[in-house]
Amino acid sequence: MRPALVLGFAVLTAAAVPAQDTASAQRVNVYLDCQTSYCDFDFFRTELTLVNWVRDRQVADVHLLVTTQATGAGGSEYTVNFIGLRQFAGMADTLRYVSPPASTDDDRRRGLGRVFRIGLVRFIARTPDAARLSVALEGEKPGGAAQTS
Numbered sequence: 001m002r003p004a005l006v007l008g009f010a011v012l013t014a015a016a017v018p019a020q021d022t023a024s025a026q027r028v029n030v031y032l033d034c035q036t037s038y039c040d041f042d043f044f045r046t047e048l049t050l051v052n053w054v055r056d057r058q059v060a061d062v063h064l065l066v067t068t069q070a071t072g073a074g075g076s077e078y079t080v081n082f083i084g085l086r087q088f089a090g091m092a093d094t095l096r097y098v099s100p101p102a103s104t105d106d107d108r109r110r111g112l113g114r115v116f117r118i119g120l121v122r123f124i125a126r127t128p129d130a131a132r133l134s135v136a137l138e139g140e141k142p143g144g145a146a147q148t149s
Contacts, residue, residue, distance in 0.1 A: 026128045027052045028088075028120065031060035036068050036078075038108040047113055050129070051120060061086050062123050064116065074101035078112055082119045088126070095119045 030051045032041055045053045054060050063083040068076050077098045084091030097115045099108045124133055 028123050028127060028129075029054045029059055029061045030064060030120065031055070031057045031062070032064050032066070033057070034064070034066035036066065038078075038105060038112060039066055040109055043109050044113060044116065047110075048116055050117070050124060057085075061088055062120065064119075066112070071098060071101075075099045075103065076108070078108075078115070080112070080115050080119060082123070084123065088123055091122065093119055093122060 028051045031054050032039060032044060041053065041055075051062075057063060061084070063081075063085055065081040065083060067079045067081075069079075071077050075098055077096060080095050080097070082091075082093040082095070095115050095118060097111045099111055103111070121133070121135060124130060
């Protein structure tokens with residue numbers, strides 16, 4: 001009698017657990033390694049939903065290593081290294097973001113987020129999410145024709 005109870009419980013458990021969103025399950029796992037105050041993990045997790053943000057490098061597909069240094073004008077230069085792991089091993093890129101001296105904290109976070117999005121396109125393009133990916137330049141009209149003023 002006991003094996004039937006265990007089997008019934010296993011079936012109930014499998015049915016009770018909601019099916020994980022398959023799109024989310026196929027997304028790139030990204031680990032953010034950043035020690036500056038502008039690397040607000042919660043901000044990036046809520047604003048950049050095109051990837052799965054993870055807190056453990058061991059499960060990451062991409063490691064984002066962010067370093068910063070002051071510029072001569074009083075701003076900051078952020079260097080973002082995109083390091084491929086697991087299925088992306090051997091893939092790497094480096095992008096930079098320079099914040100002007102008068103930038104607000106939000107400006108810096110959004111600037112870094114923009115660099116993260118741009119750098120992650122290379123990795124997302126190699127996943128099933130690539131079919132849903134679109135890239136556009138600011139000021140570009142739908143269909144590819146650039147706006148002129």
